[in-house]
Amino acid sequence: MTVAQAATASAEHGEIDEHHWTSTGLDTRKLAIWGFIGSECLFFASLIATYLVYRGQSLVGPLPHTESQCMLDGKMQACEGIFEIPLVTFGTAVLLFSSLFVVLALYGAQKGDRKMLITWLSATVICGLFFIGMQVYEFYHFYHKGLGYSTNLFSSTFYTLTGFHGSHVTLGVIWLSTMLVLALRGKLPPEKALNLELAALYWHFVDVVWIVIFPVVYLMR
Amino acid sequence: MSAHATHGHDDDHGHSHPTPRTYLGVGVILFALTALEVLAYEVGHRPTWPLHALVEPMVVPILLILSAFKFVLVAGFYMHLKQDSKIFTNLFVWPIVLAVALALALVILFNYWVKETF
DSSP states (O other): OHHHHHHHHHHTTOOOSSSBBOOSSSBBBHHHHHHHHHHHHHHHHHHHHHHHHHTTSSSOOOOOOSEEEEETTTTEEEEOOOOOOHHHHHHHHHHEEEEEEEEHHHHHHHOOOOOOOOHHHHOOOOOOOHHHHHHHHHHHHHHHHTTTTSHHHHHHHHHHHHHHHHHHHHHHHHHHHHHHHHHHHOOGGGGGGHOOOOHHHHHHHHHHHHHHHHIIIIIII | OHHHHOEEEEEETSEOOOOOHHHHHHHHHHHHHHHHHHHHHHHHHHTTTTTTHHHHGGHHHHHHHHHHHHHHHHHIIOTTTTTTHHHHHHHHHHHHHHHHHHHHHHHHHIIIHHHOOO
């Protein structure tokens, strides 16, 4: 549908046009979120590249996988690799499931199925909160094992990369929570499902970034 | 299940979006691929496990390939790039191409060129 056709159709039916049409026939908000996601790809690529560039160049521990010498309680001592792969794998699975849940919520929103929308959107927010909790636990645990932000090259690049990802997850949870509140108040009818679709696109992007971070940071030695 | 639920639903451009069954199928595949990633990691780093010698040199390529599969599945099905306008695909894919080129250039520059120069 062209811009003129869309405007004419709305005017003929005496409706307020909810869509923000462009000359391409696409919604401006959807174009904007895709443009934003494209720019975010470059942002995370620079962080991942920095992590890879400095990988294996730390002079003191703790290190991600291998035993090393670290400064603990004011003296150098042997310490083990600090990554807990089972915990992070579980967090990864939860984030993947949240992507499935949000797409089911969107399906419910588009169909006008309020129960489906609220159920799956709630599940998505819970999964997001679990992931944030997992990351907070991980950072706390690492800090108490002697891995501060400036301890070594690994810690600086690791905290920066995963911290920025975590902050994106947090923003995503806040955005999805506002959608959930709207849905609970009955203010997310099928004609406004695009509002949830934009939040879902951002959430999926956060998920695909983790799909790259998980093997590159946690599984590659 | 309604006709829409069986055959999907149309977006603004007349393209059919997947059904919950498709979304669930993709979810199962994503979960299986993650399990394979962890399995490859464990086999590759435990000398006593079977197939260790075979898998160890291939751990990094295996992880990258599995990760790429997962990336394509989420972008194609969950982000609806398979059905939506190609303009959205271009807005996503070209920055990724640029991002991968940027990451590769930095890694090569710092790990090989700089070490040999200085």
